[in-house]
Amino acid sequence: MKINGGKGTAAETESSTPRQCSDFPAGPGIFGHYDPAGYFCEMFGRPGHLATHTSAIVERLGALPLADLRRRYAAAERELLNFGITFTVYSEKGQTDSILPFDVIPRVISALEWRKIETGVEQRVKAINLFLNDVYHRQKIIKDGIIPADLVFTNANYRREMQDFDVPLGSYTQICGVDLVRGDDGEFRVLEDNVRTPSGVSYVIENRHLTRRAFPDLRRHFALRRVSDYGERLIDSLVELAPNGITSPQVVLLSAGTYNSAYFEHVFLAQEVGVPMVEGRDLFVDANHVFMKTINGPQPVHVIYRRIDDACLDPNVFNAESVLGVKGLMSAYQAGNVTLANAVGTGIADDKAIYAYMPQIIRYYLGEEPLLPNVETHVCRDKEGLAYTLAHIKDLVIKPVGASGGYGIIIGPRASHRKLEACRANLRANPQNFISQSLVNLSVCPTLINRRIEPRHVDLRPFVISGRSTWVLPGGLTRVALRKDSLVVNSSQGGGSKDTWVLE
Numbered sequence: 001m002k003i004n005g006g007k008g009t010a011a012e013t014e015s016s017t018p019r020q021c022s023d024f025p026a027g028p029g030i031f032g033h034y035d036p037a038g039y040f041c042e043m044f045g046r047p048g049h050l051a052t053h054t055s056a057i058v059e060r061l062g063a064l065p066l067a068d069l070r071r072r073y074a075a076a077e078r079e080l081l082n083f084g085i086t087f088t089v090y091s092e093k094g095q096t097d098s099i100l101p102f103d104v105i106p107r108v109i110s111a112l113e114w115r116k117i118e119t120g121v122e123q124r125v126k127a128i129n130l131f132l133n134d135v136y137h138r139q140k141i142i143k144d145g146i147i148p149a150d151l152v153f154t155n156a157n158y159r160r161e162m163q164d165f166d167v168p169l170g171s172y173t174q175i176c177g178v179d180l181v182r183g184d185d186g187e188f189r190v191l192e193d194n195v196r197t198p199s200g201v202s203y204v205i206e207n208r209h210l211t212r213r214a215f216p217d218l219r220r221h222f223a224l225r226r227v228s229d230y231g232e233r234l235i236d237s238l239v240e241l242a243p244n245g246i247t248s249p250q251v252v253l254l255s256a257g258t259y260n261s262a263y264f265e266h267v268f269l270a271q272e273v274g275v276p277m278v279e280g281r282d283l284f285v286d287a288n289h290v291f292m293k294t295i296n297g298p299q300p301v302h303v304i305y306r307r308i309d310d311a312c313l314d315p316n317v318f319n320a321e322s323v324l325g326v327k328g329l330m331s332a333y334q335a336g337n338v339t340l341a342n343a344v345g346t347g348i349a350d351d352k353a354i355y356a357y358m359p360q361i362i363r364y365y366l367g368e369e370p371l372l373p374n375v376e377t378h379v380c381r382d383k384e385g386l387a388y389t390l391a392h393i394k395d396l397v398i399k400p401v402g403a404s405g406g407y408g409i410i411i412g413p414r415a416s417h418r419k420l421e422a423c424r425a426n427l428r429a430n431p432q433n434f435i436s437q438s439l440v441n442l443s444v445c446p447t448l449i450n451r452r453i454e455p456r457h458v459d460l461r462p463f464v465i466s467g468r469s470t471w472v473l474p475g476g477l478t479r480v481a482l483r484k485d486s487l488v489v490n491s492s493q494g495g496g497s498k499d500t501w502v503l504e
Contacts (some may be wrong), residue, residue: 042458378435
């Protein structure tokens with residue numbers, strides 16, 4: 001089955017054919033030799049459709065000596081190390097804590113572009129919450145034949161324990177990250193949804209802090225949308241989830257601990273929001289109520305912003321060997337004495353096969369056309385989708401439906417004959433485990449590479465907080481592929497990040 005969403009891309013993959021340089025007008029100063037080589041450029045646009053909202057920023061950046069830019073970059077990198085702004089990379093050789101490389105040239109989004117992104121992701125998150133509520137209650141979308149039943153009930157993230165359970169405010173995914181990409185036509189498209197425990201928002205805020213310190217002169221006289229109120233927005237939203245009758249709820253952030261790849265973010269967010277960060281061993285359940293161990297004795301807990309997967313939450317219900325969760329937590333949750341954010345079972349909605357149906361889901365629940373289209377996707381569980389994928393495997397990106405972080409992906413144009421044949425065998429044996437997408441080119445942004453300004457591919461992850469109302473963090477996380485001609489933006493596989501400016 002093919003799900004139409006316009007030309008697609010795969011932000012975790014590598015470009016198959018680097019482009020030749022284009023006839024692009026030279027920019028000022030440090031941009032004098034910059035050429036996006038035919039890609040859509042976030043700073044300059046494209047020939048015939050040059051960006052105008054960035055012109056003043058280009059002039060100011062262009063006036064900086066390259067040596068000054070490199071000095072500021074070095075200072076920013078030292079700050080990342082000094083403040084311990086890291087993530088953990090796991091490999092066969094073990095684990096390594098690394099800083100997330102930060103590029104000092106910002107990615108700039110106009111007010112008009114941002115409004116389209118903002119309304120598009122708001123629409124998408126609203127539909128996702130309605131979908132999850134329906135799946136765990138009346139299941140009309142399944143009965144009406146829009147979504148195949150087995151796609152939901154055999155999904156590894158479906159939790160029967162949530163059936164007929166009412167979550168506060170009907171908000172299953174209180175915090176959501178939506179990955180967007182922009183291709184040659186300049187239009188934003190959704191690459192995937194992140195609705196379980198989306199990460200990366202700490203880098204959005206820290207990148208802005210770095211830019212303020214590295215470029216106080218660059219930002220002067222530019223009106224930018226703020227990102228500093230994320231913590232305030234998040235705690236207000238979490239407090240709204242408190243069980244009935246609780247007027248001063250205790251909120252905690254539940255972390256998997258220091259070995260988690262996003263541990264820095266857990267610490268950062270707990271401080272930003274102003275709540276205790278706990279691990280499973282710090283909590284216990286008594287009479288279906290959750291308590292936190294403190295030096296002053298047990299303290300009741302009412303809302304848990306959990307940064308661990310469903311399977312680890314409660315060894316009495318899920319993985320019996322988990323030491324990360326809390327015994328009896330699901331019983332307390334189902335009794336309505338504690339709220340979990342995001343809700344258990346939300347992972348159905350960020351499964352890549354369900355993603356392919358999001359345009360239909362939006363039309364079904366909202367009666368609207370998607371404001372942000374999907375990347376064109378072929379669902380291999382369907383006969384037509386599998387046949388198309390097998391016939392065009394050399395030109396497609398093959399993705400496991402339940403994976404994340406860029407793992408398990410096969411890039412047809414770059415794969416060896418042996419790897420493609422192994423992929424064919426996997427597709428035939430387990431077609432339900434895969435989707436395929438077209439490989440097209442991501443937009444680029446000027447990036448400081450050694451002693452030059454060069455184009456590097458980027459994507460964008462806006463973060464959405466929903467509850468009684470919906471708010472989108474202006475800009476979100478811009479991830480940048482640092483290797484030439486690469487589209488690998490994931491931090492776990494060598495990508496970096498940029499400050500994302502949304503103009504007023």
